[in-house]
Amino acid sequence: MGYIKKIVLYCLQLVIIIIQAADCNCKRSDYAEIASKTKSAKQLVVCLHRAGSNGDALINSSILLMHHKLPDCHFMAPHGTEFFIGCQCCFPSPDPREWFNSMPLRKEVELRKEVCSEIEDQGRTIAIVQPLLAKNAPLLINTIKQKQRALQLTNKDTIIVGFFEGATMGIYLTLMQEEPFLATIALPSMELIPPSSCKNTQTPISLIYKKDDTIAEKGTDTAIAYLKKYNVPCNRYILPNKRDRKSNNDEQQKMIIDCIRKASKA
Numbered sequence: 001m002g003y004i005k006k007i008v009l010y011c012l013q014l015v016i017i018i019i020q021a022a023d024c025n026c027k028r029s030d031y032a033e034i035a036s037k038t039k040s041a042k043q044l045v046v047c048l049h050r051a052g053s054n055g056d057a058l059i060n061s062s063i064l065l066m067h068h069k070l071p072d073c074h075f076m077a078p079h080g081t082e083f084f085i086g087c088q089c090c091f092p093s094p095d096p097r098e099w100f101n102s103m104p105l106r107k108e109v110e111l112r113k114e115v116c117s118e119i120e121d122q123g124r125t126i127a128i129v130q131p132l133l134a135k136n137a138p139l140l141i142n143t144i145k146q147k148q149r150a151l152q153l154t155n156k157d158t159i160i161v162g163f164f165e166g167a168t169m170g171i172y173l174t175l176m177q178e179e180p181f182l183a184t185i186a187l188p189s190m191e192l193i194p195p196s197s198c199k200n201t202q203t204p205i206s207l208i209y210k211k212d213d214t215i216a217e218k219g220t221d222t223a224i225a226y227l228k229k230y231n232v233p234c235n236r237y238i239l240p241n242k243r244d245r246k247s248n249n250d251e252q253q254k255m256i257i258d259c260i261r262k263a264s265k266a
Contacts, residue, residue, distance in 0.1 A: 030078055030079055030143050031055050031076050031077060031078040031079060031143060031147070032054075032055035032056045032058070032059040032076070032077045032079075033059075033074070033075060033076040033077070033147075034059060034063060034064070034067045034074070034075045035074055036071060036072050036073055036074045037067075037071035037072070038071060038072045040151075040152070041072065041073060041074035041151050041153065042072040042073065042157070042264070043072070043073045043074070043153070043157050043158065043159060043182065043260075043264065044073070044074050044076065044144075044147060044148060044151055044153050044157060044158045044159070045066070045070070045073045045074070045075045045076070045158075045159045045161060045260065046076055046077075046078070046144055046158060046159070046160050046161065047059075047062070047063055047075060047076070047077045047161045047162075047163070047166075048077075048078065048099065048140075048160070048161065048162040048163065048166030048167070048169055048170050049077060049079075049080065049097070049163055049166050050163045050164035050165055050166055050189075051080075051084055051096075051097075051098040051099075051102060051164065051165040052084045052096040052097075052098065053080075053096065053097065054079045054080065054094075054095050054096065054097045055076075055077035055078055055079045056077070056079075058077040058163070059075070059077050061249075062163075062249070062253060063075050063077060065253050066253060066256065066257055066260075069257050070257065070260060070261075073159075073260070074147075074151055074153075076144075076147055078140060078143050078144070079095075079097050080097025080098045080099050080166075081097070081099060081100075081136040081139050081140060082097060082098050082099065082100060082101050082136065083095075083096070083097060083098075084096035084097055084098040084102075085103065098165055099133070099136060099140070099165055099166060099168065099169035100129060100132035100133050100135075100136055100165075100168075100169070101132055102165070104128050104132075125190070125191060125193070126191075126193055126194075129168070129193045130193055130194075130195070130196070133168070133169060133172045133193055133195075134195065134196070136169075137169065137172060137173050137176060137195075140169065140173060141173060144158065154179065155177060155179040155180060155181050155182075156179065156180065156181075156182055157182060158181050158182055159181065159182050159183045159184070159185065159260055159263055160173065160174055160181055160183075160184040160185070161184075161185045161186075161256060161260075162184070162185070162186045162187065163187050164187060164188070164189035165189065165190075167186035167187050167188045167189065168188070168189075168190060168192075168193055170184055170185075170186055171184060171186055171188075171192060171193075171194075171205060171223065172193055172194065172195055174200060174203050174205065175194055175195050175198050175199065175200055175232075176195040176197075176199055176200065177199060177200040177203070178199060178200070179200075180200050180202040180203040181200075181203045182203070182263050182264075182266075183203060183204050183205075183206070183259065183260070183262075183263035183266075184203055184204070184205045184206070185205075185206045185208065185256055185259045185260070186205060186206070186207050186208070186223075187207075187208050187209060187216070187252065188207060188209065188216055188219040188220055188223060189215060189216060189219060190215070190219050191218065191219045191222040191223070192219065192222050192223035192226050192227075194226055198230050198232075200232075201230050201231055201232045202232075202233075203232070203233075204232075204233040204234065204235070204263065204266075205223075205227060205232060205233070205234045205235075206234070206235045206237060206259045207220045207223055207224065207234065207235070207236050207237070208237045208238075208239065208252065208255050208256070208259075209237075209238060209239065210238070210239045210240075210241045210248060210252075211238050211239065211240055211241045212241050213241070220236055224236060237255055237259075239251045239252060239255060
């Protein structure tokens with residue numbers, strides 16, 4: 001009965017999302033954005049939201065402060081390429097999106113009964129998620145390219161900032177580029193999912209997570225091991241774990257701003 005209830009819940013959520021999406025798609029583009037305060041933007045900062053959120057929510061929750069501190073940057077927050085179906089208890093958002101269809105991965109985790117080694121577990125995750133990222137990454141890069149042309153900027157002027165599932169897409173997107181991005185900043189929530197071929201080894205990648213976040217730490221460990229194998233410049237930043245969410249978010253934003261400033265001066 002529990003499994004049937006979950007199926008019914010997913011179906012109801014899907015109906016709600018389709019209705020919301022039909023309404024939202026009539027009113028907005030594929031991304032939210034905040035223009036630079038200067039006449040022409042020096043850099044384009046592309047922010048990729050977590051699963052269950054969207055570009056509008058990310059602009060309102062995180063990017064406004066960064067924009068105030070970085071007035072010569074144009075910020076854009078694309079909406080995830082997939083509709084999100086799942087629990088939104090912690091971060092409810094209208095028109096929830098994600099960067100790849102996480103349902104197959106969630107089903108695999110939920111239905112997996114045998115005990116797997118860590119290497120086998122990681123291999124299964126990559127096998128499930130890699131083709132999903134490969135399908136959606138070109139759609140995202142097309143949106144970014146359109147904005148770059150409008151601002152007369154290129155990849156060398158573009159910084160990718162990924163939050164959780166957005167970090168998974170952000171690193172994947174970075175490694176598949178022919179022309180390097182200026183920098184990539186990632187707040188991971190799972191292990192690295194690389195493209196089938198690592199084409200870009202020049203973009204510096206910064207990985208940020210809170211102290212005592214064992215899931216993010218594990219994801220960062222696997223990412224750094226892979227990046228070092230291909231001589232990709234990378235750094236790890238561990239934030240203090242504050243008692244309240246606002247303090248944690250403030251520390252997180254300060255670190256992201258610092259990383260953007262460092263990349264701009266490089």
